[in-house]
Amino acid sequence: MTVRIQAxxxxxxxxxxxxxxxxxxxxNPDPDYSAAYVTLQTNxxxxxNGIAFTLGxxxxxxxxxxxxxxxxxIGKSLDELTANMAQFWRMMTGDSQYRWLGPEKGxxxxxTAAIVNAVWDLWAKVEGKPLWKLLVDLSPEQIxxxxxxxxxxxxxxxxxALELLxxxxxxxxxxxxxxxxxxxxxxxxxxxxxxYTDDYIRDRCVEGMEAGWQHFKIKVGANLQQxxxxxxxxxxxxxxxxxxxxxxxxxxxxxxxxxxxxxxAPFRPLWIExxxxxxxxxxxxxxxxxxxxxGVASGEMCQNRIMFKQxxxxxxxxxxxxxxxxxxxxxxxxAVLLLAQKFDVPVCPHGGGVGLCEHxxxxxLFDYIAVSGI
Amino acid sequence: MTVRIQAxxxxxxxxxxxxxxxxxxxxNPDPDYSAAYVTLQTNxxxxxNGIAFTLGxxxxxxxxxxxxxxxxxIGKSLDELTANMAQFWRMMTGDSQYRWLGPEKGxxxxxTAAIVNAVWDLWAKVEGKPLWKLLVDLSPEQIxxxxxxxxxxxxxxxxxALELLxxxxxxxxxxxxxxxxxxxxxxxxxxxxxxYTDDYIRDRCVEGMEAGWQHFKIKVGANLQQxxxxxxxxxxxxxxxxxxxxxxxxxxxxxxxxxxxxxxAPFRPLWIExxxxxxxxxxxxxxxxxxxxxGVASGEMCQNRIMFKQxxxxxxxxxxxxxxxxxxxxxxxxAVLLLAQKFDVPVCPHGGGVGLCEHxxxxxLFDYIAVSGI
Numbered sequence: 001m002t003v004r005i006q007a008x009x010x011x012x013x014x015x016x017x018x019x020x021x022x023x024x025x026x027x028n029p030d031p032d033y034s035a036a037y038v039t040l041q042t043n044x045x046x047x048x049n050g051i052a053f054t055l056g057x058x059x060x061x062x063x064x065x066x067x068x069x070x071x072x073x074i075g076k077s078l079d080e081l082t083a084n085m086a087q088f089w090r091m092m093t094g095d096s097q098y099r100w101l102g103p104e105k106g107x108x109x110x111x112t113a114a115i116v117n118a119v120w121d122l123w124a125k126v127e128g129k130p131l132w133k134l135l136v137d138l139s140p141e142q143i144x145x146x147x148x149x150x151x152x153x154x155x156x157x158x159x160x161a162l163e164l165l166x167x168x169x170x171x172x173x174x175x176x177x178x179x180x181x182x183x184x185x186x187x188x189x190x191x192x193x194x195x196y197t198d199d200y201i202r203d204r205c206v207e208g209m210e211a212g213w214q215h216f217k218i219k220v221g222a223n224l225q226q227x228x229x230x231x232x233x234x235x236x237x238x239x240x241x242x243x244x245x246x247x248x249x250x251x252x253x254x255x256x257x258x259x260x261x262x263x264x265a266p267f268r269p270l271w272i273e274x275x276x277x278x279x280x281x282x283x284x285x286x287x288x289x290x291x292x293x294x295g296v297a298s299g300e301m302c303q304n305r306i307m308f309k310q311x312x313x314x315x316x317x318x319x320x321x322x323x324x325x326x327x328x329x330x331x332x333x334x335a336v337l338l339l340a341q342k343f344d345v346p347v348c349p350h351g352g353g354v355g356l357c358e359h360x361x362x363x364x365l366f367d368y369i370a371v372s373g374i
Numbered sequence: 375m376t377v378r379i380q381a382x383x384x385x386x387x388x389x390x391x392x393x394x395x396x397x398x399x400x401x402n403p404d405p406d407y408s409a410a411y412v413t414l415q416t417n418x419x420x421x422x423n424g425i426a427f428t429l430g431x432x433x434x435x436x437x438x439x440x441x442x443x444x445x446x447x448i449g450k451s452l453d454e455l456t457a458n459m460a461q462f463w464r465m466m467t468g469d470s471q472y473r474w475l476g477p478e479k480g481x482x483x484x485x486t487a488a489i490v491n492a493v494w495d496l497w498a499k500v501e502g503k504p505l506w507k508l509l510v511d512l513s514p515e516q517i518x519x520x521x522x523x524x525x526x527x528x529x530x531x532x533x534x535a536l537e538l539l540x541x542x543x544x545x546x547x548x549x550x551x552x553x554x555x556x557x558x559x560x561x562x563x564x565x566x567x568x569x570y571t572d573d574y575i576r577d578r579c580v581e582g583m584e585a586g587w588q589h590f591k592i593k594v595g596a597n598l599q600q601x602x603x604x605x606x607x608x609x610x611x612x613x614x615x616x617x618x619x620x621x622x623x624x625x626x627x628x629x630x631x632x633x634x635x636x637x638x639a640p641f642r643p644l645w646i647e648x649x650x651x652x653x654x655x656x657x658x659x660x661x662x663x664x665x666x667x668x669g670v671a672s673g674e675m676c677q678n679r680i681m682f683k684q685x686x687x688x689x690x691x692x693x694x695x696x697x698x699x700x701x702x703x704x705x706x707x708x709a710v711l712l713l714a715q716k717f718d719v720p721v722c723p724h725g726g727g728v729g730l731c732e733h734x735x736x737x738x739l740f741d742y743i744a745v746s747g748i
Contacts, residue, residue, distance in 0.1 A: 028470045057471035061481060065435055096402040097431035106480010107435060151651040154628035254528035277525040279680040281655060282687055306653040313656055
């Protein structure tokens with residue numbers, strides 16, 4: 001049977017996470033983890049789902065944008081879309097009147113992500129595979145055909161992308177069985193949100209170590225003395241051999257980032273995440289140069305592949321944190337995974353509530369098996 | 375009487391400009407010039423107006439965003455807002471739940487511009503001055519106090535901004551009378567939109583020269599042979615002494631921009647505008663290096679001061695084209711005018727329909743009188 005999209009539902013889903021300070025950081029004191037939740041209804045019993053991840057207010061703007069942008073999909077068959085995924089993605093981002101409102105950034109791009117990911121979800125369900133497996137089973141040529149290379153060809157051409165993927169093709173099966181056996185590395189922020197008491201932080205560290213975590217991340221940037229206290233607390237709890245990462249959520253200017261990081265250096269963080277504006281490629285580069293060997297991580301609010309291209313070109317980030325619901329869905333994620341591979345920068349995707357972490361698992365598995373794994 | 379904001383009206387205003395191909399270019403084949411039109415109603419007979427300039431579809435998203443973002447202004451007095459304009463701007467851009475949808479880009483930033491400019495409009499009307507005169511009459515200290523320097527201080531501190539303005543303060547009056555006498559230089563695109571016949575183009579050139587225009591801009595990027603034909607036509611009409619500028623509206627990748635520009639170089643364009651993605655600082659730099667002495671112009675879709683900072687830092691643009699309705703209104707425009715002055719890059723603002731050109735006149739006059747004029 002030809003699966004055909006018959007209707008698009010978009011729900012405004014909000015969770016009152018701010019009541020427990022979960023998700024709180026120096027820039028976002030009271031987020032209510034929320035989503036514009038897209039459901040593609042079809043002529044079969046299979047649906048496609050995708051989200052725009054939001055923090056509460058404004059979710060309705062993403063809902064309205066997703067309703068409008070998804071309208072052209074109604075009546076289309078899944079086959080039409082998957083037959084040329086790059087063309088599908090260009091169609092989603094190429095309506096010139098909507099494009100003016102970005103381009104490829106902000107509300108319309110968040111909505112694009114929700115719709116694009118819903119189409120991928122539908123495809124995977126129709127194929128009877130989890131998304132990661134659908135992706136892993138695509139040939140290098142098929143993967144390349146999913147990517148819109150517009151604005152990338154000065155750094156990555158389709159031919160070069162194909163070569164990167166072909167170089168990994170022969171050993172995919174081996175990595176697939178390894179990954180299924182061992183899982184993928186990850187970190188926890190359970191001890192790290194702002195506003196927690198010392199006892200609560202200590203308990204979360206102990207709990208985390210007992211559960212086997214080797215990487216702990218904490219939020220910084222609101223208060224220097226409190227940050228030093230919390231860094232000391234967490235480092236003393238987790239010991240010297242586990243990794244500690246810190247995250248400033250964009251609160252610093254470039255000179256301030258460099259000066260606070262001098263204070264934090266004795267606690268040997270693996271990375272500082274989002275030290276300044278997510279738009280500031282040259283600023284991140286200056287920070288990275290000043291604080292090496294501590295790495296700079298960024299990407300959860302990096303708007304599109306063009307910005308990632310520059311962050312990677314400039315050596316401005318040492319850890320690439322894609323967000324699969326801020327980038328324009330799986331197609332654009334594929335482009336950034338390949339860019340990161342070209343520059344040999346590890347990808348550590350941005351997770352979070354409301355389903356973001358599920359996206360991560362699929363895309364990290366694919367990245368390890370088909371793109372970046374050794 | 376204390377002027378107080380009592381209500382916010384936002385209208386969805388659309389003009390069917392696509393019917394005559396007016397405004398058409400290689401990226402935007404059928405724009406319908408439109409606006410989310412903000413009116414701040416007060417307890418007096420004075421209103422404040424501002425717009426988000428749009429191309430048709432999606433105007434409703436900007437309307438909804440402006441309604442939500444402006445809600446906190448209801449009940450506030452104009453004095454409260456103008457007493458600390460930087461704080462007002464931070465309030466407009468700092469709601470962390472809405473900020474997540476940008477930050478400072480896309481739909482929410484377009485809506486911010488409309489609201490911020492409406493407050494400036496209200497202020498000017500209450501003072502009984504046109505906006506440019508309100509701005510010109512502010513002291514250097516007052517201008518600096520209107521700017522949110524977040525993410526700029528690695529390149530421009532408040533102290534350095536003050537020095538730039540103070541250096542021009544003594545000669546402001548002289549430039550004001552000169553400008554009122556002579557007006558400001560400008561260019562025309564009347565002959566330049568795509569889809570016009572040769573005869574129509576020729577007529578517009580003749581008409582433009584008769585009206586005294588010295589600078590003519592045409593759109594390129596859709597078809598190389600047609601572009602060469604139109605460049606030849608316009609250059610032969612306007613002669614060697616008038617200036618010809620070209621505008622690709624982001625259709626090229628970096629290598630393609632460089633190769634097309636080699637073809638266009640014999641027609642001696644003053645600048646190529648928007649040769650590639652408005653997000654690509656490093657790409658613009660590479661193009662600028664390859665095509666010098668032809669300049670690169672960009673900015674009409676440059677999302678915020680942080681991107682302009684980098685375009686200027688990197689030497690990626692030789693002409694800075696702010697758009698006062700894409701940047702977050704007058705406050706952010708002031709920041710970019712000062713950044714451009716620091717890097718000695720001329721500002722040639724982006725105009726257009728639905729009121730954009732009126733903004734330009736005010737801000738160009740201010741720029742010439744208080745910031746960049748000799």
